[in-house]
Amino acid sequence: MDVVSDAIAAVRVGRPSSERVRVTGRWCARFDPYEGAGFHVVLRGGCWLLPDGGEPVVLGAGDAVLLPHGTGHVIADAPADAATAARAVPFERWADGGLPRPPRTTDGGHEVEMLCGKYRLDRSRAHPLLAELPPLVHLPARPDGDAGLGAALALLAGELEEQRPGASLALPSLLDLLFVYMVRAWMAESTAGAWPAVLGDRVAAAALRALHADPAAPWTVGRLAAEAGVSRPTLARRFTALVGRPPMAYLAWWRLTRAAALLRDTGDPLAAVARRVGYGSPYALSHAFRREFGVAPGRYRTGPGVSSRASASGS
Secondary structure: OOHHHHHHHHHEOOOOEEEEEEEOOOOEEEEOOOOEEEEEEEEEOOEEEEEOOOOOEEEOOOOEEEEOOOOOEEEEOOOOOHHHHHOOEEHHHHHHOOOOOOOOOOOOOOOEEEEEEEEEEOHHHOOHHHHOOOOOEEEOOOOOOOHHHHHHHHHHHHHHHHOOOOHHHHHHHHHHHHHHHHHHHHHHHOOOOHHHHHHHOHHHHHHHHHHHHOOOOOOOHHHHHHHHOOOHHHHHHHHHHHHOOOHHHHHHHHHHHHHHHHHHHOOOOHHHHHHHHOOOOHHHHHHHHHHHHOOOHHHHHOOOOHHHHHHHHOO
């Protein structure tokens, strides 16, 4: 696994949900804050997105937008003042006929067609790469844009349009792919984030790839330095400066983060979890886990939210 894949896999719960929406005329819909990430893809037409506490964003055909921290927002046919936004229809009512769903038109008219959805995320295991994403990532359609993102959007639009056999499996997979491409596109364009710089650094990136590929291995700073092709002092200095913690501290944190994910998402016994994340015994893992999370592994596994996450994983 690479760092981006691991960062997403660590927080994902269950499958993404989505709703295909077609509206026309005057409309305004509200999305409340969400413990996950929201997204919109404009398939046809255009609209406005008004994030809570942020500036309005114009969305056109082919645009994608990710709200990685579940920021509440309004989408509307036109700019909306505070009073209009306050009267916005809750998005959930769209599925119940709360907003008009027109028949298809041949001339396009003012019809807007979108894919609106959510990714379920467990923020207790958030990797700093995802934590530093801005409240809103707008990825406008343009000829010189990310080719992978454009291909994912085209595949997604095709599945939605044709409803071919196997769509119930293809759509969630394409939505997961869309999430990856949106994060990649942000990393490619970001000028402020720390993690794009981390993964762009030859030394830090090589060390991180090694740690994520086999977190249970008996890593030392010397062994990591050999993987990166530099001296131990050079690795320690560059890794710490870019990542924000020394290599062995990052490894200890990541092992416990992986242990938390395995405890919540699998039925593996504690001894098996300990072996998979690099602890010599379940007792050693329990001690470190309690220090990091404030609870014993068994109580963490049966704590609040486990049943909802388990049901989401099976949905």
